[in-house]
Amino acid sequence: MLVNVALVIGTFLFMEGVAWFTHKYVMHGFLWSWHRDHHNHHKGFFEMNDLFAVVFSLTAISLIITGVEIPELRFLAWIGAGVTLYGFFYFLFHDIIVHRRVKVKLDTSGRYMQRIMRAHYIHHKVHTKEGAEAFGFLYAPKKYDRSVKQSVADSKSSAV
Template identity: 60%
Template sequence: MFLNILLVLGTFVFMEGFAWFAHKYIMHGLMWNWHESHHVHHKGWWETNDLFGIIFGVAATALIVVGSEIESLRWLMYVGFGITLYGISYFIFHDVIVHRRVKIKFKTKNRYLNRIIRAHYVHHKVHERDGAEAFGFLYAPKKYEKP
């Protein structure tokens, strides 16, 4: 049980590093044609960038299904749970809190939350493929903290 929880939490932490890498080198690289929709103003709720979330969701679901069906691969289920937990956290932070894609009132005095929100706004100052910074989603260095 402890190892399963550790695998879920370890996968969650790994996903922040993977998301940073994917955001910087894939979304702002080869797949900019999808991600660009997230950096420009648009009408409606759908962004082509949302396809990344669908891909990660399908991958997590596949890992959970395979891990729950094949005893020797049970560990994959917990990896899928970790990816899912990260995806839920990402949705709440990125889509609900930062971009207000779900209309709720949210104000915080929490320094850490304000730091990652500020880092994300710095990231969005650049509307081009190149020249952006702050590619993390749930972590941002202290340089983004207000003095």
Template identity: 50%
Template sequence: MLTNALIVLVTVVLMEVFSIVAHKYVMHGFGWGWHKSHHEPRTGWFEKNDLYAVVFAGVAIALIWFGTRGAWPLQWIGAGMTAYGALYFIAHDGLVHQRWPFRYTPRSGYLKRLYQAHRMHHAVEGREGAVSFGFLYAPPVAKLKQDLHALHGGRLQRPPRQDGATARPDALAARDPAN
């Protein structure tokens, strides 16, 4: 049981590493066609970018299915992917983009740093020159500001505010008091 729990935990950590790489090189690369919707104003409940979650959920379901049919430890890897997906949903879709029916903007601690880091990711128009590609890991805000300045030299179309938030032009961001 301890080994299985460790596999789940390690999978969650490795999913964040995988997600950073996939976000930077796939979503902001050849997969921009789906991800672009996430960097534009959302008009409905869903955006094309949500297809990434569907694909990864399908992989997790398949791993759990094969694992429960004797291919150990695949079910535990699938469980770790599912746990990561739940954390992603809570942190990214809920906390940062507030796609929930209630609003919460963290005022201190790691959640505030996570919130600010991802809002700074959206400070850039388009797919080039973005910073902070993690969903659960957030680099220090001061470093992200330095990186943005180095990449853009003060030419941001939507510069981050002092608290790290940005002005993402969608209805949810407009209701965000930190924006």
């Protein structure tokens, strides 16, 4: 039981590295054609970029089915559950909170949420394949924290 929980949590944590690598080298690399519309304004709810969610979902489903059907590979079901859990949080943070693709009122005033959102907005300042930074989805380094002085200055300038 503890091993299964560790597999789910470990996979969830590992997925942030997989997502960072995929975002930097695949989405901003050879599959930029799928990711490009995510960096530009477009009409409609769906994006080509959503194909990445389909690929990760099919991977998770395959892992879960294999783990359930083949007793010797049962651990794969727990790894698939970790991938699914990461996908859920990715959807919540990235699509609902940051990009507001689903209109839900959520409190994003916390330091962690502000850091994640700021890093993602900085990532989206670049509308091309090259030159972007901040490729993580659920983790952003402290350099994306806004200093208290900066927050006060920003609020004063936006009030004018």
